[in-house]
Amino acid sequence: MLDRKYIVENAEAVKQNCIHRGIEADIDRLVTLEQQRRELLNQAQELNRQANEVAKTIGKAKNDAERDARKEEGRKLREQKDEVQSQHDKLDKEIVCLQGGIPNLSHPDAPIGEDDKSNLEIRKGEHAPLSFDFQPLDHVELAEKLDLIDFEGGARVAGAGFYFLKNDAVLLELALQQYALRMLMGEGFTPVTTPDLAYTEILHGTGYIPRGPETQIYSIENSNLNLVATAEITIGGLLSGQTVDAEELPLKICGSSHCFRTEAGAAGRASRGLYRVHQFTKVEMFAFTLPDQSDAMLDHFCELECRIFDGLGLPYRVVDTATGDLGGPAYRKFDLEAWMPGRGENGEYGEVTSTSNCTDYQARRLNVRFKRKGEKGTQFVHTLNGTALAISRALIAVLENNQQPDGSISVPQALRPWVGKDVIGSPSEVFLSRDEE
RNA sequence: GGAGAGGUGGCUGAGUGGUCGAAAGCGCGGGUUUGCUAAAUCCGUGACCCUUCGGGGUCCGCAGGUUCGAAUCCUGUCCUCUCCGCCA
Numbered sequence: 001m002l003d004r005k006y007i008v009e010n011a012e013a014v015k016q017n018c019i020h021r022g023i024e025a026d027i028d029r030l031v032t033l034e035q036q037r038r039e040l041l042n043q044a045q046e047l048n049r050q051a052n053e054v055a056k057t058i059g060k061a062k063n064d065a066e067r068d069a070r071k072e073e074g075r076k077l078r079e080q081k082d083e084v085q086s087q088h089d090k091l092d093k094e095i096v097c098l099q100g101g102i103p104n105l106s107h108p109d110a111p112i113g114e115d116d117k118s119n120l121e122i123r124k125g126e127h128a129p130l131s132f133d134f135q136p137l138d139h140v141e142l143a144e145k146l147d148l149i150d151f152e153g154g155a156r157v158a159g160a161g162f163y164f165l166k167n168d169a170v171l172l173e174l175a176l177q178q179y180a181l182r183m184l185m186g187e188g189f190t191p192v193t194t195p196d197l198a199y200t201e202i203l204h205g206t207g208y209i210p211r212g213p214e215t216q217i218y219s220i221e222n223s224n225l226n227l228v229a230t231a232e233i234t235i236g237g238l239l240s241g242q243t244v245d246a247e248e249l250p251l252k253i254c255g256s257s258h259c260f261r262t263e264a265g266a267a268g269r270a271s272r273g274l275y276r277v278h279q280f281t282k283v284e285m286f287a288f289t290l291p292d293q294s295d296a297m298l299d300h301f302c303e304l305e306c307r308i309f310d311g312l313g314l315p316y317r318v319v320d321t322a323t324g325d326l327g328g329p330a331y332r333k334f335d336l337e338a339w340m341p342g343r344g345e346n347g348e349y350g351e352v353t354s355t356s357n358c359t360d361y362q363a364r365r366l367n368v369r370f371k372r373k374g375e376k377g378t379q380f381v382h383t384l385n386g387t388a389l390a391i392s393r394a395l396i397a398v399l400e401n402n403q404q405p406d407g408s409i410s411v412p413q414a415l416r417p418w419v420g421k422d423v424i425g426s427p428s429e430v431f432l433s434r435d436e437e
Numbered sequence: 438g439g440a441g442a443g444g445u446g447g448c449u450g451a452g453u454g455g456u457c458g459a460a461a462g463c464g465c466g467g468g469u470u471u472g473c474u475a476a477a478u479c480c481g482u483g484a485c486c487c488u489u490c491g492g493g494g495u496c497c498g499c500a501g502g503u504u505c506g507a508a509u510c511c512u513g514u515c516c517u518c519u520c521c522g523c524c525a
Contacts, residue, residue: 038487041494042487044494045488045495046494048493054506055455057505059506067505068505072505073505078505078506243447245447374466377484
């Protein structure tokens with residue numbers, strides 16, 4: 001949410017930004033309503049002040065007659081105040097509604113464009129896409145041959161979009177989590193596991209909308225709890241309503257959580273196999289920072305994402321997200337797109353991570369503030385989030401890029417300590433296990 | 438799930454209808470004293486919003502209600518703690 005005063009005072013800039021973002025918002029109406037609201041607020045406050053004044057004299061009244069007269073006076077003032085107040089509240093409600101639909105401001109360097117076609121490639125990873133001297137398979141075929149994923153079983157239990165990881169894929173999931181968490185802990189992140197459910201107000205605060213036909217969110221019936229779409233929601237909510245000391249910032253937290261997404265309206269989009277599923281595991285980075293730290297933190301998050309994918313030996317490119325593709329809360333966003341040899345005709349890049357600087361947009365609604373010692377008042381913190389590893393999509397890239405001519409998968413060096421083997425599905429594996437018997 | 442207790446400022450904790458934005462202590466900021474440190478002592482110290490910058494309004498978990506007036510009374514609700522049950 002943007003600051004209301006800021007919107008009123010910078011209406012033209014906000015309007016222009018909405019155009020760049022491809023979002024329709026009636027800024028003029030908001031400005032008009034806000035002016036009316038302030039007028040009503042002043043009236044209500046004045047009436048309230050008068051009523052308070054009257055109330056104070058009642059205890060000191062000399063006799064019953066005077067007391068009754070003053071009571072009547074007070075009652076009338078309250079009635080007037082209630083009337084004005086309710087008009088005010090009505091306006092305020094509409095303003096909040098309009099205000100909630102206005103996206104964050106955009107970084108001046110973010111490419112301007114209406115959708116992901118305008119995203120700007122800014123960098124490539126250490127490793128170039130391999131050219132296979134055989135026809136590479138996609139991860140669905142690989143997983144089937146090696147008995148790594150059971151999509152049919154998942155569908156039987158919970159419907160399309162759910163799956164069982166099996167055998168070494170389970171070890172791969174755990175290995176990827178370990179790999180990412182260890183690296184982040186080494187970078188000063190505090191690791192957490194988070195609730196997989198969160199209150200509706202926390203989702204709103206982070207910019208997710210749990211109701212409506214297009215919602216991405218699963219909600220729990222007869223409660224105000226929702227399955228989280230990312231640990232960004234829970235970690236962001238961790239400090240909601242809190243005021244932290246400026247010296248404690250920046251606060252870097254990494255969390256592992258399950259992510260649940262309905263993917264409503266996503267039918268028809270590239271979604272084979274693990275690419276677009278209703279549940280996956282994700283290691284997320286999150287930071288609460290001072291306002292002047294957030295630009296550098298975004299670069300830091302992006303660099304860590306690169307290091308994670310370079311460390312896995314996976315080819316990728318980094319994309320600077322265009323204004324029209326930023327969503328509501330992000331001020332600037334970088335995506336990593338990993339090379340997936342089995343995607344499309346001859347391989348394609350597919351989004352695997354995303355890191356955003358949300359400035360004070362989430363903090364304002366979550367009400368997370370900081371206070372500088374010796375300074376009066378408080379300010380909103382900045383929040384940032386970034387994917388360290390979304391296991392499902394990382395798994396696609398790992399399986400497809402490391403496939404061997406014999407159909408086996410070479411386990412990336414970085415994961416071997418946790419997977420406990422160099423190759424998944426090699427013939428030698430079969431010999432080994434026989435030898436051991 | 439059953440039975441109790443409780444939610445007050447950064448923290449501990451008083452406050453059962455008006456003089457309470459709220460005692461006291463701790464913490465924090467500053468002054469004095471002191472060779473430094475420590476100790477003592479004094480003063481100050483919540484947040485948000487509006488403002489014609491004089492000031493004003495709101496906030497005691499949250500939402501309603503009673504009242505001229507609510508931290509205080511009533512209703513609902515959420516959360517926390519303790520005990521029992523159940524369970525990983």
